[in-house]
Amino acid sequence: xxxxxxxxxxxxxxxxxxxxxxxxxxxxxxxxxxxxxxxxxxxxxxxxxxxxxxxxxxxxxxxxxxxxxxxxxxxxxxxxxxxxxxxxxxxxxxxxxxxxxxxxxxxxxxxxxxxxxxxxxxxxxxxxxxxxxxxxxxxxxxxxxxxxx
Numbered sequence: 001x002x003x004x005x006x007x008x009x010x011x012x013x014x015x016x017x018x019x020x021x022x023x024x025x026x027x028x029x030x031x032x033x034x035x036x037x038x039x040x041x042x043x044x045x046x047x048x049x050x051x052x053x054x055x056x057x058x059x060x061x062x063x064x065x066x067x068x069x070x071x072x073x074x075x076x077x078x079x080x081x082x083x084x085x086x087x088x089x090x091x092x093x094x095x096x097x098x099x100x101x102x103x104x105x106x107x108x109x110x111x112x113x114x115x116x117x118x119x120x121x122x123x124x125x126x127x128x129x130x131x132x133x134x135x136x137x138x139x140x141x142x143x144x145x146x147x148x149x
Contacts, residue, residue, distance in 0.1 A: 027132070028132045029145065032059050033045065047069075047147065051147050054070040054144070055069050055144075056070065056143065058141070068084065070099050070101070074100035076098050076111075078094050078095045079096070085142075091138030091139045092140065093112075093115070096113040097110050097113065105128060107128050108124065108126070109125070118136040119133050119136075129144045131146045
């Protein structure tokens with residue numbers, strides 16, 4: 001006869017809550033900039049006014065405020081220590097997503113992650129990014145900043 005499982009043996013489903021997003025990506029960026037000190041705000045505003053630069057900024061989760069420049073080769077996002085954007089949490093797959101430069105700007109591609117990738121609270125496998133888009137990967141919330149439209 002099999003014993004009943006104890007509460008510590010039960011598994012649960014991980015539920016990641018979505019957070020409200022601003023009405024537009026531009027207002028999300030403005031709201032975030034208002035929370036920063038002058039030096040950080042100037043750096044991000046420089047990227048937002050550039051036609052050939054982009055970055056993601058962690059605006060929720062551990063390492064809040066961390067900035068990652070997106071190069072012409074793109075950036076890999078994941079839990080693997082070799083990731084360009086290293087997000088250290090079990091809610092993030094080792095190779096979770098990638099942001100790449102395209103002819104029209106930048107795009108985000110999910111790499112078949114377990115918990116999915118969200119842009120502005122919508123689950124995506126591919127998304128053409130606009131400055132101010134809010135990306136959720138696991139429990140981390142990142143803000144995409146670019147001067148390209």
